[in-house]
Amino acid sequence: MKIVTGLIEINRQGVVKVLAKNLADETVLYIKTKKAHWHVEGADFYDKHKFFELQFKQLDEIMDSVAERIRSIGHYAPATLKSYLNLTHLTESESEKNDSQGFIKELLADHERINMDLRGHIKSFIDDFHDAGSSDFITSLMITHEKMAWFLRSHLTK
DSSP states (O other), X not given: OOOOSSSOHXXXXXXXXXXXXXHHHHHHXXXXXXXXXXXXXXXXXXXXXXXXXXXXXXXXXHHHHHHHHHHHTTOOOOOSXXXXXXXXXXXXXXXXXXXXXXXXXXXXXXXXXXXXXXXXXXXXXXXXXXXXXXHHHHHHHHHHHHHXXXXXXXXXXX
């Protein structure tokens, strides 16, 4: 069925290319946050275990909304681990320690990386792709990541 969104196909493709990378970033960050939830150790275990749970639940909602945005403008969202690893800006890391401060610093850096990427596309979605809806959508994502980063930052002791 033909998709009628008011966007020409080349512009939809440009938006989807950015959103697909964002979906990969969101998925990798989700998995890293799950890891923190599962592996955190220390005197603050219970509090941080619950905190990371709240964060990965938010990320699950974000991933779903990004995939649905891609579908709503007429494309399929990437949906394999291989595609996410090829698209993501984020990196995986292995730490010898499973302390909350280490996990928080790493997750905070990832949220900040996603924020910078989203911020860099807000204007181009309007100017280059003539898609104010997707610009508004990623602005909302950016605001959510800013708040999640603030919550992470608030847990840091140094």
